Amino acid sequence: MNPPIELFTFQGSLFGWRVQLALAINNFDYVCNYLDPVKGEHKALDYVALNPRGKVPLLKHGEFFVRESIAILVYLDSLYPEWQLFGNTSQ
Numbered sequence: 001m002n003p004p005i006e007l008f009t010f011q012g013s014l015f016g017w018r019v020q021l022a023l024a025i026n027n028f029d030y031v032c033n034y035l036d037p038v039k040g041e042h043k044a045l046d047y048v049a050l051n052p053r054g055k056v057p058l059l060k061h062g063e064f065f066v067r068e069s070i071a072i073l074v075y076l077d078s079l080y081p082e083w084q085l086f087g088n089t090s091q
Protein backbone atom coordinates (compact mmCIF):
# COMPACT_ATOMS: atom_id res chain seq x y z
CA MET A 1 0.00 0.00 0.00
CA ASN A 2 1.52 3.25 -1.12
CA PRO A 3 1.50 5.55 0.79
CA PRO A 4 1.61 3.41 3.93
CA ILE A 5 -1.23 3.47 6.43
CA GLU A 6 -0.18 4.68 9.86
CA LEU A 7 -2.27 4.25 12.98
CA PHE A 8 -1.76 6.19 16.21
CA THR A 9 -3.34 4.57 19.23
CA PHE A 10 -2.84 3.52 22.87
CA GLN A 11 -2.23 -0.01 24.07
CA GLY A 12 -5.68 -1.08 25.29
CA SER A 13 -7.70 1.66 23.58
CA LEU A 14 -11.12 0.22 22.75
CA PHE A 15 -11.57 2.69 19.90
CA GLY A 16 -8.09 1.82 18.66
CA TRP A 17 -8.91 -1.89 18.85
CA ARG A 18 -11.95 -1.26 16.65
CA VAL A 19 -9.65 0.04 13.93
CA GLN A 20 -6.97 -2.59 14.51
CA LEU A 21 -9.60 -5.31 14.23
CA ALA A 22 -10.81 -3.91 10.91
CA LEU A 23 -7.23 -3.73 9.64
CA ALA A 24 -6.48 -7.26 10.83
CA ILE A 25 -9.63 -8.78 9.32
CA ASN A 26 -8.38 -7.81 5.89
CA ASN A 27 -4.65 -8.27 6.53
CA PHE A 28 -3.91 -4.63 5.80
CA ASP A 29 -0.26 -3.67 6.21
CA TYR A 30 0.08 -0.70 8.49
CA VAL A 31 2.49 0.95 10.86
CA CYS A 32 1.22 1.19 14.42
CA ASN A 33 2.44 4.04 16.61
CA TYR A 34 1.60 3.44 20.24
CA LEU A 35 1.37 6.65 22.24
CA ASP A 36 1.77 6.57 26.02
CA PRO A 37 -1.20 8.31 27.66
CA VAL A 38 0.53 8.29 31.05
CA LYS A 39 3.26 10.48 29.55
CA GLY A 40 0.62 12.61 27.85
CA GLU A 41 2.01 11.83 24.42
CA HIS A 42 -1.46 12.37 22.89
CA LYS A 43 -1.33 16.00 24.12
CA ALA A 44 2.23 16.65 22.94
CA LEU A 45 2.54 19.45 20.40
CA ASP A 46 3.79 17.20 17.62
CA TYR A 47 0.78 14.90 18.01
CA VAL A 48 -1.76 17.69 18.46
CA ALA A 49 -0.42 19.13 15.22
CA LEU A 50 -1.69 15.92 13.57
CA ASN A 51 -4.85 15.63 15.64
CA PRO A 52 -6.00 18.83 17.36
CA ARG A 53 -8.53 16.75 19.35
CA GLY A 54 -5.61 15.14 21.19
CA LYS A 55 -7.26 11.73 20.98
CA VAL A 56 -6.63 8.32 19.48
CA PRO A 57 -7.15 6.58 17.16
CA LEU A 58 -5.79 8.63 14.31
CA LEU A 59 -5.23 7.20 10.85
CA LYS A 60 -2.63 8.82 8.61
CA HIS A 61 -2.58 7.87 4.95
CA GLY A 62 -0.04 10.01 3.18
CA GLU A 63 -1.12 13.57 3.91
CA PHE A 64 -4.71 12.52 4.64
CA PHE A 65 -5.83 12.15 8.24
CA VAL A 66 -8.94 10.55 9.73
CA ARG A 67 -9.55 11.33 13.39
CA GLU A 68 -12.52 9.22 14.52
CA SER A 69 -12.72 5.44 14.67
CA ILE A 70 -15.97 4.92 12.73
CA ALA A 71 -14.85 7.47 10.15
CA ILE A 72 -11.63 5.47 9.80
CA LEU A 73 -13.61 2.31 9.07
CA VAL A 74 -15.65 4.15 6.43
CA TYR A 75 -12.44 5.52 4.94
CA LEU A 76 -10.93 2.03 4.73
CA ASP A 77 -14.09 0.86 2.96
CA SER A 78 -13.68 3.66 0.43
CA LEU A 79 -10.07 2.65 -0.24
CA TYR A 80 -10.84 -0.99 -0.95
CA PRO A 81 -14.12 -1.49 -2.83
CA GLU A 82 -13.50 -5.25 -2.83
CA TRP A 83 -13.52 -5.19 0.97
CA GLN A 84 -16.65 -3.72 2.49
CA LEU A 85 -17.01 -3.84 6.24
CA PHE A 86 -20.32 -1.99 6.05
CA GLY A 87 -21.45 -3.57 2.76
CA ASN A 88 -22.92 -1.96 -0.34
CA THR A 89 -26.59 -2.59 0.18
CA SER A 90 -29.13 -2.14 2.94
CA GLN A 91 -29.45 -5.94 3.37
Ligand SMILES: N[C@@H](CCC(=O)N[C@@H](CS)C(=O)NCC(=O)O)C(=O)O
Pocket residue numbers: 010013014015016042054055056057067068069070
Ligand atom coordinates in the same frame (compact mmCIF):
# COMPACT_ATOMS: atom_id res chain seq x y z
N1 LIG B 1 -15.33 8.88 19.35
C1 LIG B 1 -13.89 8.72 19.33
C2 LIG B 1 -13.43 8.45 20.75
C3 LIG B 1 -11.91 8.53 20.86
C4 LIG B 1 -11.47 8.49 22.32
O1 LIG B 1 -12.19 8.91 23.24
N2 LIG B 1 -10.24 7.99 22.52
C5 LIG B 1 -9.68 7.92 23.84
C6 LIG B 1 -8.86 6.64 24.00
S1 LIG B 1 -9.85 5.20 23.88
C7 LIG B 1 -8.70 9.06 24.03
O2 LIG B 1 -8.02 9.45 23.10
N3 LIG B 1 -8.63 9.60 25.26
C8 LIG B 1 -7.68 10.58 25.61
C9 LIG B 1 -8.28 11.91 25.97
O3 LIG B 1 -9.49 12.10 25.76
O4 LIG B 1 -7.53 12.74 26.47
C10 LIG B 1 -13.53 7.59 18.36
O5 LIG B 1 -14.37 6.69 18.17
O6 LIG B 1 -12.43 7.64 17.78
